[in-house]
Amino acid sequence: MKHYPRPEQDDQPPFLYPPYTSTVRRAPAKPLIQLPHTLSELTGPLYGHNPIGETDNDLTRQHPGEPIGERIIVAGQVMDEDGRPIPHTLIELWQSNAAGRYRHNQDGHPAPLDPNFTGAGRTMTDHNGNYRFMTIKPGAYPWHNHPNAWRPAHIHFSLFGPCFITRLVTQMYFPNDPLMPFDPISQSIPDERARRRLISHFDLSLTEPEFALGYRFDFVLRGREARPFEGRP
Amino acid sequence: MSRDRLRSLPSQTVGPFYHLGLTANTSLGCLTRPGAKGDHIRVCFRLLDGDGAPVPDGMVEIWQADAAGKYDHPDDTQEQAPDPAFCGFGRLPTDADGICKFDTVYPGRVPDGRSGCQASHLNVSVFARGLLGRLCTRVYFEGDPGLVEDSVLALVPEDRRQTLIAGRDLRQPGQWNFEIRLQGERETVFFDI
Numbered sequence: 001m002k003h004y005p006r007p008e009q010d011d012q013p014p015f016l017y018p019p020y021t022s023t024v025r026r027a028p029a030k031p032l033i034q035l036p037h038t039l040s041e042l043t044g045p046l047y048g049h050n051p052i053g054e055t056d057n058d059l060t061r062q063h064p065g066e067p068i069g070e071r072i073i074v075a076g077q078v079m080d081e082d083g084r085p086i087p088h089t090l091i092e093l094w095q096s097n098a099a100g101r102y103r104h105n106q107d108g109h110p111a112p113l114d115p116n117f118t119g120a121g122r123t124m125t126d127h128n129g130n131y132r133f134m135t136i137k138p139g140a141y142p143w144h145n146h147p148n149a150w151r152p153a154h155i156h157f158s159l160f161g162p163c164f165i166t167r168l169v170t171q172m173y174f175p176n177d178p179l180m181p182f183d184p185i186s187q188s189i190p191d192e193r194a195r196r197r198l199i200s201h202f203d204l205s206l207t208e209p210e211f212a213l214g215y216r217f218d219f220v221l222r223g224r225e226a227r228p229f230e231g232r233p
Numbered sequence: 234m235s236r237d238r239l240r241s242l243p244s245q246t247v248g249p250f251y252h253l254g255l256t257a258n259t260s261l262g263c264l265t266r267p268g269a270k271g272d273h274i275r276v277c278f279r280l281l282d283g284d285g286a287p288v289p290d291g292m293v294e295i296w297q298a299d300a301a302g303k304y305d306h307p308d309d310t311q312e313q314a315p316d317p318a319f320c321g322f323g324r325l326p327t328d329a330d331g332i333c334k335f336d337t338v339y340p341g342r343v344p345d346g347r348s349g350c351q352a353s354h355l356n357v358s359v360f361a362r363g364l365l366g367r368l369c370t371r372v373y374f375e376g377d378p379g380l381v382e383d384s385v386l387a388l389v390p391e392d393r394r395q396t397l398i399a400g401r402d403l404r405q406p407g408q409w410n411f412e413i414r415l416q417g418e419r420e421t422v423f424f425d426i
Binding site: 004006007008011012013014015017020022023024025026027028029030032033034035036037038039040041042043044045046050079080081082083092093094102103104106107118119120121122156158163164165167168169170171185186188189194195197198219220221222224 | 246296322388
């Protein structure tokens with residue numbers, strides 16, 4: 001029987017983190033109430049809410065022409081805290097284009113849009129929990145959090161996992177990004193090792209020679225098997 | 234033997250541009266197909282920040298049982314089959330007024346894991362720019378006969394329970410209104426799950 005212990009406090013960002021200024025009026029001020037895990041939390045939406053299209057996992061083939069930028073493969077495995085693969089679960093992603101611009105009417109960054117790049121994709125993990133996207137390396141971009149604020153290049157990911165508890169929305173970063181130490185969103189995670197787990201790894205074995213570089217990024221969602229000692233009342 | 238356990242990944246904010254990847258499909262505001270059983274209702278959420286100002290770039294997800302109290306999930310081992318004309322999951326962006334509206338059915342009561350039943354409720358996740366993680370709450374319904382014996386509500390201090398209870402809209406029959414106040418005096422109760 002699977003159970004879902006709460007994560008270590010320092011592994012997750014706090015809701016209030018004043019260097020990220022939008023948290024100040026949006027973070028709850030009262031303590032959260034611990035909820036026992038009932039059927040409501042131990043179930044959750046399982047399947048894709050609409051069918052996956054043929055180019056949904058290849059963001060470079062969603063338009064008549066090729067997008068500008070560095071082609072990359074982002075691939076890895078979705079697993080639980082015991083390292084057991086989570087098969088057939090939906091992964092959704094969204095990102096800026098190579099110039100650091102989102103195809104979104106609220107993005108005012110004066111960098112060019114790319115007519116051949118939307119920046120959204122989805123896929124299901126296979127029976128071993130593996131997934132793979134082909135995309136373009138996103139660009140860094142400025143934001144108005146503080147003077148001269150820049151977000152490091154990142155890709156947004158959304159996953160469901162097997163139940164309501166395992167839902168995760170996060171961001172994947174790239175190795176050796178000089179903007180990371182100045183980024184309040186990633187730095188909000190107190191534990192440095194936890195922060196590093198959001199950084200993908202360059203992986204030569206994922207590359208396609210003469211075509212695309214490869215980054216590996218594994219997702220660990222909450223949940224582990226109860227061991228004999230833990231299951232007892 | 235003592236292999237280190239992996240640790241679940243930290244969450245990060247959805248940011249202001251999640252629409253691109255998550256809410257392009259607007260049909261996720263309607264959980265019913267023709268023939269869905271039960272009392273058809275509309276649930277109107279209004280998301281407000283600590284100043285009481287609408288949050289125009291938030292996202293609300295709901296997960297609920299069908300009208301008979303069955304979740305469409307293999308770990309719900311109750312005997313009856315889930316309603317095939319009902320999808321228990323919904324997702325919508327908030328609009329300029331912080332509002333989003335789901336068309337669904339009044340959820341049935343589900344077991345509480347002891348010997349009783351929970352009051353009818355929706356399980357809610359809230360995401361937004363400025364929220365570094367997901368916020369979880371529940372929507373209960375005013376006048377629901379199960380409220381008094383609900384084991385989760387019983388964990389909530391009495392003076393805050395009202396923040397979890399949707400009220401009927403007096404002008405629009407079948408609509409229930411639920412305010413999510415992220416902060417402030419009438420801050421909604423959020424759960425650590």
